[in-house]
Amino acid sequence: MKIRLMEVGPFCTNCYLAENEETKHAVLIDPGDDGDRIMDVIKKYGLTIDAILLTHGHEDHIGGLKEVREGTGAKVYIGEGDADMLTHAKSMFFPGPVRNYGAADVIVKDNDEIEAAGLKFKALTTPGHTRGGVCYVAEEAVFCGDTIFAESVGRTDLPGGNYGQLLKSIKEKILPMADDVTLLPGHGPATNVGWERKRNPFLQ
Ligand SMILES: [Zn+2]
Numbered sequence: 001m002k003i004r005l006m007e008v009g010p011f012c013t014n015c016y017l018a019e020n021e022e023t024k025h026a027v028l029i030d031p032g033d034d035g036d037r038i039m040d041v042i043k044k045y046g047l048t049i050d051a052i053l054l055t056h057g058h059e060d061h062i063g064g065l066k067e068v069r070e071g072t073g074a075k076v077y078i079g080e081g082d083a084d085m086l087t088h089a090k091s092m093f094f095p096g097p098v099r100n101y102g103a104a105d106v107i108v109k110d111n112d113e114i115e116a117a118g119l120k121f122k123a124l125t126t127p128g129h130t131r132g133g134v135c136y137v138a139e140e141a142v143f144c145g146d147t148i149f150a151e152s153v154g155r156t157d158l159p160g161g162n163y164g165q166l167l168k169s170i171k172e173k174i175l176p177m178a179d180d181v182t183l184l185p186g187h188g189p190a191t192n193v194g195w196e197r198k199r200n201p202f203l204q
Contacts, residue, residue, distance in 0.1 A: 001018055001019065001119055001138060001141075001199065002018075002019040002021050003016055003017070003018055003019070003029040003184070004017040004019065004041070004045070004142065005184075006037070006038060007019075007035075008031070008033040008056055008063075008064060008127070009032050009033025009039065009060055009064075010030045010033070010060075010132035011032070011033075011187065012061045012180065012187055012188075013026040013030060013031050013032030013061060013186055013187060014030065014032075014034060014184065014185065014186055014187060014188075015028070015029065015031055015032055015038060015064070016028070016030065016064065016143060016184060016195025017029075017041070017042070017045075017047065018117070018130070018138055019045070019047060019117070019157075020117045020118040020119055020192070021068075021130045022118070022126070023048075023117065023118055023185055024045075024046055024047055024048060024175065025047070025048045025049075025050050025053045025116075025117035025118060025119050025136075026042075026047045026048070026049055026052060026117050027049070027050060027052075027116050027119060027121070028042075028049050028051070028052045028053070028057065028068060028072070028136075029052075029053045029054075029062075029136065029143045030053075030054060030055055030061040030062075030143075030145065031062070031063075031065050031067075031068045031165050032050060032060045032061045032062065032063050032064060032065035032186075033060065033063040033064050033146060034063075034064055035063075035065065035066060035067025036064075036067050036068075038064050038067070038068050039067055039071040039072075042068075042071070042072065044095070047115075048072075048110040048118040049068070049072035049074040049117075050074055050075075050116040051072045051075055051076075051077060051114065051117070052065070052068060052069065052075070052076045053072050053114070053121065053134075053136050053143065054072060054076065054077060054078040054079075054082070054086075054104070055111065055132075055133060055134055055135065055143060055144070055146070055186060056078075056079065056082050056085075056129060056130040056132060056133040056134070056145050056146065056156070057078060057082035057083075057084075057085025057086060057132065057149075058085070058092065058130065059091050059092060059093075059129060060087060061146075061168050061186060062085070062089065063184070065086075065101045066101055066102075067202065069101075069102070073168065074108070074176070075101075075105035075106055075116075076078030076104045076105050077104060077105070077106045077107075077108050077109050077114065077123075077163060077164070078104040078106075078107065078108060078132065078134070079109075079123075079125055079132030079133060079134040080107050080109055080125075080156050081110065081125075081127060081130065081131030081132025081133075081160070081182055082131060082132030082133070082160075083103070083104055083131050083132065084109060085132075086100075086101045086102065086103060086204055087100050087101070087102070087103055087132070088100070089101055092158055092159075094160060097185065108123045108125075108134050109123070109125070109202075110123065110125040110180060111123065111124070114136070119138055119139075121136045121137065121138045122136070122138075122191045123135075123137075124136075124137060124173045124174075125134055125169075125170035125173075126144070126145075126147045126166075126170070126173050127147075127162070127163040127165050127166075127169055127171045128154065128156060128161065128162055128163070128164075128166025128167070128168070128170075129145070129146045129147055129154030129155065129156060129158075129161060130146075130158075130160045130161065131160040132156075133145055133146070133147055133158075133169070135147055135173065135174065139178040140147065140180065140181050141181070141182040141183075141184055142151055142174065142177070142181060142182065142183050143184050144174065144183050144184065144185050144186070145185070145186045145202060146185070146186045147166065147169060147170060147174070147185075148170050148174060148183060148188065148196060148200070149185045149186075149187060149188050149191075150183075150188055150190070150195075150196070151191070151196070151199055151200050151201065151203075152184065152188075152200070152202065153167070153185075153200070153202045153203075154166060154194065155168060155200065167202070169204070170203060171203070173197075174193060175193065175196075175197050175203070177193045178193065179192065179194025179195075179197070180192055180194065181193045181194055183196065186187055
């Protein structure tokens with residue numbers, strides 16, 4: 001699995017491509033904005049996208065969904081608790097109409113196994129940042145959205161946020177993983193489980 005990172009949109013969201021290097025098929029994670037630019041990158045590398053995995057329903061993680069969905073025809077996955085955020089997408093920060101990105105093709109539940117692009121992903125529900133937040137585990141990497149960041153955690157002051165639940169999700173689902181498992185968050189640099197267990201000030 002080769003991982004490519006694109007930073008998209010005004011909130012500098014990390015949009016990832018998890019690529020099967022043998023087949024040139026790939027999975028797209030969190031097309032947060034700049035859908036046309038994401039499509040250009042997909043075309044540049046000659047990739048076929050088999051699935052679009054959403055870690056959660058915030059606007060800065062789904063803003064480019066329309067273009068990449070149309071451009072790739074790939075199925076869209078989102079956690080159960082955030083499913084309605086696709087069909088009733090309301091900006092948290094900017095005034096404007098409620099948008100509809102279309103319902104997800106697959107509603108993800110805890111411990112679901114997702115096979116796409118010849119890669120295997122395990123879904124772990126991690127509510128707290130939103131109701132339906134999901135981390136996707138592939139090989140030794142976790143696409144963890146806004147659940148945990150390098151030495152920080154996701155904000156919980158937006159609708160559906162719950163700080164106690166977020167810490168519980170991190171402690172029960174992420175911290176038990178091996179030290180060298182890579183965490184690929186929705187914003188900012190990558191980190192790993194061992195570092196966060198020791199150094200993340202929110203988890204001490
Ligand atoms: Zn978020």
